[in-house]
Each structure stands twice: as C-alpha cells, then as structure tokens.
Amino acid sequence: MTRVIGSRLLSTILVLFGVSLVVFLLLQMVPGDPAVTILGSGATAETVAALRTELGLDRSLPVQFFDYLGGLVSGDLGRSLTINAPVTDIMLPRFWNTLILTGAALLLCIVVAVPLGVIAAHKQYSIFDRASMMISLAGASVPVYWFGLLLIGVFAITLGWLPTSGMYNPRFPGGSGDLLAHLVLPAIAAALVPLAVIARMTRSVMIDVLQQDYIRTLRASGLSTSSVLWRHGLRNALPPIVNIIGLQVGYLLGGVVFVEVVFGWPGLGQQLYTSITQRDIPVVQAGVLFIALAFVIINLFADTAVGLLDPRTRRKVGA
C-alpha cells in the first residue's frame, strides 16, 4: 500500500507541475502586452520597456516559467495589479472560506445522495425510485447560478428565514451559528448537481452489486435486509462511488465560483470574479491554481481511499 501511495504521490507531483505550467501559460494567452495593460495605452516606450524588465517579461519563456515555479514553491505568487498586496495574502484567507463552503456542500452531497441511491436501488422501479431518479435527472441539468437565485428568492426574501448573502452578519458578526445560517443556502446550491449525479451513480452501482450471487446467499441465509443492504451491499459498491465523488468534487469546485458570486460568499470564486472584471491576471491565475490544487489533492485522497477499500485496485496502480 505504501508503494501505491508513493507512486500516486509521484504522479500527483507531475500533474501539479503540469498544472502550474498551464496556469503560467494563461498569462501568455492574454492578448497584448501585460506591461502596456498595466500602464495604459498612453505610456511611453521607455516606461513600458522599464516595466517589462522589472516584471521579467524581457526574458525567455522557459526562464520566466522556472522563475514562476520557484516563486510557487516558496509561496510567492506575485503581486496583485489592483490591490497593493501579495497575491498569496489575498487568496489564502479566501481559500479557507471556499473550503468551508465546498466541505459543507460535499458533506451534504454524500449524506443525501448515497442513502438515496441505495434505497432507490433496493426498491428498483418503485414510485420512490422513479420519483427520485426523475428529480436527480433534472437536477443534473440545473444551472447553479439560477438555482442559487431561486433559493435566495424563496428562502431569504419571500420567507425571510435565512440571510441573502455574505458569510457573517455585517452588523452583529456572530459565531458558528451565524456562519451556519449563512452557509445553508449556498451549500445547498453548490451541492445540487453533484448530489444528483452521485445519487444516480450510487443507484446503478448498487443495482449491479445487489444482483450478485453473494448477496443472494446472504439473503438466503436469513440476514436482515438492512444488513445485506448497508453492510454487505454498500461496502462493495463503495469503491466506484468514492471514485465518482472524487470526480464530482471538480464540478463542485467549478460550481462554487457561481455560488460565491450569487451569494456574495468571500471565497476564491468571488475574488476570481472581481479580478476577472478588473483584468487582474495574477490573482486570476492564483485562484485557478488554488482550485485545481484542491481538486488534485482531493482526488489523491479519493484514489487512496479506493485502494484501501478495494485491495484489487492496488496492484493495477502499483504496476
């Protein structure tokens, strides 16, 4: 198992190298000269040239990239073009806020979707199965930003149960209760699509598992339905489900950008949105990098978990 994790770590490092290369190249894709963008079109050729030297833009691309990479390793992501601060200082606190929102949404996904899928598989073709699968089919097509607005309209404005936006009450910033009240709606909005997909996957995996011989044997030997379903059935369905959950985190992290914009949640996504409108590319790069980083690491965990749950997969990865 250690060898498996070792080889996964190695490939993760390679992926992270590729990720930073792509993020670095994003800046190169910006049309026009960044120095001119910063200084405005009225700048003289000398000042532009001076800024190019200062930003290191006059060097070759590989040199620039390894410089950027060196900065990354030491936690230096450059300076923001609009806020006079290092990008890392701006993004780190927001990264935690995004993790809180994503974590809550992920928890919601797992707690709702997996039992839903298991019960639907158990009662295949029942009304419960058909209804929940129809809803999750539609749920998988829902635009996150629109669903967020619906939630605000219904629960925050019409019913007035929950706050419309933000992370804490601006006048009386309370403790965890305040945070929780602000967290409910964005977490539901972010969770909807992955929840629908995970529920459908869980159902189809469980249907396959429940048709296998050992399940029939367990049933015939008089084990209770719940034990067959939850202890023996789900246990063997878990590896593919964990895989799907890991991949759906990608959709979750992408969707969180919209959710944060709609709900004014002070996370990476909201900062990304602000920086995009201001064309503050270093901050955009950092936002993309942080989110990709989170995605890669979560999938590393998911893969390791699958390896722990299903010994058969270990050999394949280690080879």
Added chain:
Amino acid sequence: MNAVTGAVGAGRSLFKVRRYPAGGPMPTEVAAPKPQWRLAARAFGKDRMAVVSLVVLLLVALAAIFAPLLTPYSPIAGDPVDRLAGVGTEGHLLGLDGQGRDIWTRLLYGGRNSLTVAVVPVLVVFPLALMIGLFAGFKRSRAGEVLMRVLDVLFAFPLVLLAIALSAVLGAGLGNVMLAIGITLIPYMARVAYTATVQESSKDYVEAARAYGANPLLLMFRELMPNVVVQLLVYATTLCGLMIVVASGLSFLGVGVIPPTPDWGIMTADGKNVLLEGIYHVATIPGLLILVVSLAFNLIGDGIRDALDPRKQTS
C-alpha cells in the same frame, strides 16, 4: 452481427483469406459489427422522453432562427415606462425586464447566441477529438501516448473553471467564448474517442483483420471509426447539454457574450439585480429555459445510447 459470430466467421473464412490481397476489402465474415442505424432509429422512436426532447429542442431552435417573425419588439431597445411589468402583462406575455425590454423577445433572440455558443464548439472539436482518439488509440505510437498524457494534465482543472479561466484571459465576446469552450472540450472529447478506440481495437473483428493483414488505415477508418463515432456522438450530445449551462454561466459572470446582446445567461444575471427587490420573473424565466434545453440534450443523449445498445434494441 455481433462480435461472437464475427469471430466464428473469421474462423470459417480461413481458406478464403488467400484470395484477398493484403489491404484489400475485408471478407464480409470478419467485417465489423457496424451500428445498425435503422434499428437504432426505430428504438429511438420508441423512447418517448427522447422524442419529446427532440421536438422541444427543434422548436426552441426554430423559434430562435425565426425570432423576428415571432415578436414585434426589439431585443435591445426597451420601454422604460413599463419596466419590470410582470408575467401576463398585455402585449408582453412574459413581462419586461429592468430596462423595459420584452423578455419573450430577448429569449427568442438570446437563443441564437446561447445555442450557438454551446453547440458550435462541440461540433468543431468533434472531428479533431475523433482523429486524436483514433490515432492515439489504434496505433499506440509514442507520440499519441505522450499527447494523451499531456491532455490528462488538463483534467486537473474542473471543466467549468478551465472555461472561466480561458475566457477570462481571452476576453469576452462570442468568438472568444467559443474558443475557450472549444479548448476546454478537447481533452474530454479526445479521451472518450481514445477509450472507445482502445476498446474497439481489442475486439475480435479487429484482431482478425489485423491477422490477415488488412490495410491498417482502411481498417481504422472503415471498420473502427463508425463504432467510435457512435460513442463520441452520445457523449457529444450530453456535452451540449452541459455546455448550454456552462456557456450561459460564462455570460452570467460577464466573461461570455457582451451585453446588451441577448443571451440566456446575461438575462439571468440581469434578473439577479432586481431579485432582491422581490421581482422574480426576470431571473427565473431564462434560467428555466436553460434547464429545459440542457435536460432535453441529456435525454436525447440517453436515448441515442439506449437505441444503439443491441441488448435494448430487440426488446
């Protein structure tokens, strides 16, 4: 014909093999089990959800194309006097938005942009991804493998995030958004074509054809490609459904189509501002249409997949 009978046929035709020069037409007994289009079309026709979805989608597309015939108003100029009038207002069935523009009209004209931005990149990337997948998956050359590994790196970025990042650096506008979405789709579609090619290549008919020395290029394009195209087609249809949501989302964030050009995502964003005043119709109507169109694409994709599945065709 399925893979099993194909293999049996290959055995039977052993004596015939000498009559065919290497690279010539394959004996019919070893020919690939080609997708049965007529059977598939009949199976698709029986799938009520898929047919309804197809009709809905055609209606939406036709409504967008013939927008000027269906509304007397302009999608851009509004009448500020009646701004935010609700659903069912006389002359404005779906009401007016914050600038007094007719929402029905903007939905019609917006469909042109929203559908184009979502579907065109998928169509353009389709042949490109098909070629990448076929060459990398069939020949298994070093270059192909390296290309697939390089594309793998892009999977480290959530799809939506990559699209946002690319359109952010390229700048807003119809062409740039399509470019951003197209680049985002390449690894996903190429991966599906690649996996389908690898799977098909290991089947008996390919083994048989290789064994008797068929021209690899002919084998790839004539026998393998139709089966890969089918799998990619199912995926592409589903992707169109996702891209409707993503492309409108980019417009919602302001990195997509540039206002005042109508677009379903922009319309939803317009509605966001008046939502806090308790006026819901401006934001909810376009979003609902995005949902319906996306769902229709997904159901059609499911329908095609089931229709092409031989196990479900006969039933």
